[in-house]
Amino acid sequence: MIKQAKGPIIYFGLGAKHARKQLIKVSEKYKMPLVSSVLAKGVLDEDYPAYLGSTGRVAPKPGVEAAMATDLILWVGNDVPFASLLFNPNAKVIQIDIESTKLGKRRHNDVAILADAKEALKAIYKAGTESKPTPFYEACIANKKNWTEWQDSFKDSSESPVRPEPIFDVLNKTASDKAVWAIDVGNVNINFERLLDIKHTMKWTTSGKYATMGYGLPAAIAAKVVYPDRDVYSLSGDGGYAMLCEEILTQVKYGLHIINVVFSNATLGFIEAEQRDDTHQPLSGVDIPDTDWATIGKGMGAKAYTVHDKAEFQAAIDDAKNTDLPVVIDVKLTHKMPFTTQHMFIDPAYQDQKQIDEFVAKYDAQAIKPFRAFLKDAKDAQLAKADAKKSGKKAK
Numbered sequence: 001m002i003k004q005a006k007g008p009i010i011y012f013g014l015g016a017k018h019a020r021k022q023l024i025k026v027s028e029k030y031k032m033p034l035v036s037s038v039l040a041k042g043v044l045d046e047d048y049p050a051y052l053g054s055t056g057r058v059a060p061k062p063g064v065e066a067a068m069a070t071d072l073i074l075w076v077g078n079d080v081p082f083a084s085l086l087f088n089p090n091a092k093v094i095q096i097d098i099e100s101t102k103l104g105k106r107r108h109n110d111v112a113i114l115a116d117a118k119e120a121l122k123a124i125y126k127a128g129t130e131s132k133p134t135p136f137y138e139a140c141i142a143n144k145k146n147w148t149e150w151q152d153s154f155k156d157s158s159e160s161p162v163r164p165e166p167i168f169d170v171l172n173k174t175a176s177d178k179a180v181w182a183i184d185v186g187n188v189n190i191n192f193e194r195l196l197d198i199k200h201t202m203k204w205t206t207s208g209k210y211a212t213m214g215y216g217l218p219a220a221i222a223a224k225v226v227y228p229d230r231d232v233y234s235l236s237g238d239g240g241y242a243m244l245c246e247e248i249l250t251q252v253k254y255g256l257h258i259i260n261v262v263f264s265n266a267t268l269g270f271i272e273a274e275q276r277d278d279t280h281q282p283l284s285g286v287d288i289p290d291t292d293w294a295t296i297g298k299g300m301g302a303k304a305y306t307v308h309d310k311a312e313f314q315a316a317i318d319d320a321k322n323t324d325l326p327v328v329i330d331v332k333l334t335h336k337m338p339f340t341t342q343h344m345f346i347d348p349a350y351q352d353q354k355q356i357d358e359f360v361a362k363y364d365a366q367a368i369k370p371f372r373a374f375l376k377d378a379k380d381a382q383l384a385k386a387d388a389k390k391s392g393k394k395a396k
C-alpha cells in the first residue's frame with residue numbers, strides 16, 4: 001500500500017516518542033513526510049526537513065496541507081481527538097497502536113496493527129525496497145522551507161507593539177538544549193507550536209486533552225522540582241497567567257529559578273480569533289485589562305521586567321542569569337493574532353481574489369505560496385527530468 005500511494009505520510013503521536021530513529025528511517029526509505037500530533041512536537045528536531053509539524057487549528061501550514069493532500073496515512077501511536085476532521089477523507093490508513101481499543105477509534109483504518117510503535121516501524125522498514133522521491137514528497141519539503149523562511153522574515157521586525165517572532169527568536173537562541181517548557185493555553189499554543197525550534201533533548205508540556213488555562217505556572221514548578229539543573233520556562237498569555245499568577249509565591253517560597261514569560265495582549269486572544277475569524281460573531285467577553293504583571297511579580301518577591309521590544313526582552317533574559325529568584329517578564333505584545341492554517345486564503349486557483357487580497361494584507365502573507373503550487377513545480381520538474389533523460393538516450 002505504501003509503495004502504491006502517490007503521497008504517503010507518517011502521522012505519529014506520543015506513542016512513538018521512543019521510536020525517533022525508526023520514524024526517520026521509515027520516512028527516508030519510503031520518502032514519507034512526517035506529521036505529528038501537537039503533543040508529539042519534540043520527538044523529532046524541528047529542523048528535520050521532512051518533519052512538517054502538526055495538523056489542526058494550532059498547527060503550522062505545511063502539516064495542515066500535507067494532511068489534506070495525502071492518500072495514505074501510516075498512523076503511529078496517535079490518539080488526537082478531532083483527527084477525523086484533519087485529513088483527506090479518502091486517504092487510506094494503516095494504524096499502529098499498542099492498545100486495541102485505539103485501533104479505529106478516531107478514524108476508520110484499512111489495516112490495523114496491534115503492536116509497539118518501534119517494533120512495527122522496524123518491521124515495516126525491513127519489509128520493502130527504497131522508494132524514489134515523489135512530487136508530493138518534494139513539494140512537502142519545499143512547502144516547509146517556504147513557511148519557515150516566511151516566519152523567519154519577522155524575527156527582527158521592529159513593529160510596535162512587538163510581534164511574537166522576535167521574542168521566540170531570543171528564546172531559541174538563549175535556551176539550552178536541555179530546556180523544559182511549560183506552556184499555558186491560548187495563542188501561546190499556536191506560537192510555541194510554530195515558532196519554538198524544539199530539539200529532541202528538550203522537554204515540554206501543555207494541557208493537551210483538557211486545554212486548561214492556568215496550567216503554565218504550576219507545570220513549570222513541577223518541572224523545576226523534577227529537573228533542578230535544567231533551565232525551565234513558563235510561557236503564558238495574560239488571561240492564563242492571571243488565573244494562577246499567585247503561584248509565583250510558591251516559586252519564591254521554594255527558591256525556584258523559573259523564567260515566567262507573560263504575553264500581554266489585553267485579550268483572551270485565542271477566543272477572540274475564534275469569534276472574529278473562524279465563526280464571524282461579534283466579540284463577546286474577551287477583553288481583559290492591561291495589567292502591570294512586573295509590579296505584581298515584584299510584590300510577590302520575584303525579579304521582574306516589563307518589555308516592549310526584542311532588545312528589551314534580550315536584556316531581561318541576559319539579566320535573569322544574575323539572579324536565583326523566579327523571574328517574571330511581562331511582554332507587551334501586539335494585538336495581531338496568528339491565523340488559523342485551516343482557513344487560509346492564498347490560492348487563486350479556487351479562492352476569491354478579494355478574500356485573498358484581504359487575507360494577505362492582514363497577515364503580511366505575500367511570500368506564502370499554496371501547497372498546490374509546490375506540487376505543480378515538483379511534477380513539472382520530474383517531467384522535465386524524464387524528458388531530458390529520454391532525449392539524452394535518443395541522442396546517444
Ligand SMILES: Cc1cc2nc3c(=O)[nH]c(=O)nc-3n(C[C@H](O)[C@H](O)[C@H](O)COP(=O)(O)OP(=O)(O)OC[C@H]3O[C@@H](n4cnc5c(N)ncnc54)[C@H](O)[C@@H]3O)c2cc1C
Binds near residue numbers: 015077185186207209
Ligand atoms: C489549545 C489547544 C489546542 C490544541 N490543538 C491541537 C491541534 O490543532 N492538533 C493536535 O494534534 N492537537 C491539538 N491539541 C492537543 C490534543 O488535544 C491532544 O491532546 C494531543 O494532540 C494528543 O496527542 P497524542 O495523540 O500524541 O497523545 P496521547 O493522547 O497520549 O495518545 C498516544 C497514543 O499512543 C498509543 N501508544 C502509547 N504507547 C505506545 C507504544 N509503545 N506503541 C504504540 N502506540 C502507543 C496510546 O495508546 C495512544 O493511542 C491542542 C491542545 C490545546 C491545549
Ligand SMILES: Cc1ncc(C[n+]2csc(CCOP(=O)(O)OP(=O)(O)O)c2C)c(N)n1
Binds near residue numbers: 185237240268271
Ligand atoms: C480554565 C479555562 N477557561 C477557559 C478556557 C477557554 N479558552 C481557551 S484559550 C482562552 C484565552 C486565552 O487567553 P490568554 O491567556 O490571554 O492568551 P492569548 O490567547 O491572548 O495569547 C480561553 C478563554 C480554557 N481553555 N480554560
Ligand SMILES: [Mg+2]
Binds near residue numbers: 238239263264266269
Ligand atoms: Mg491574552
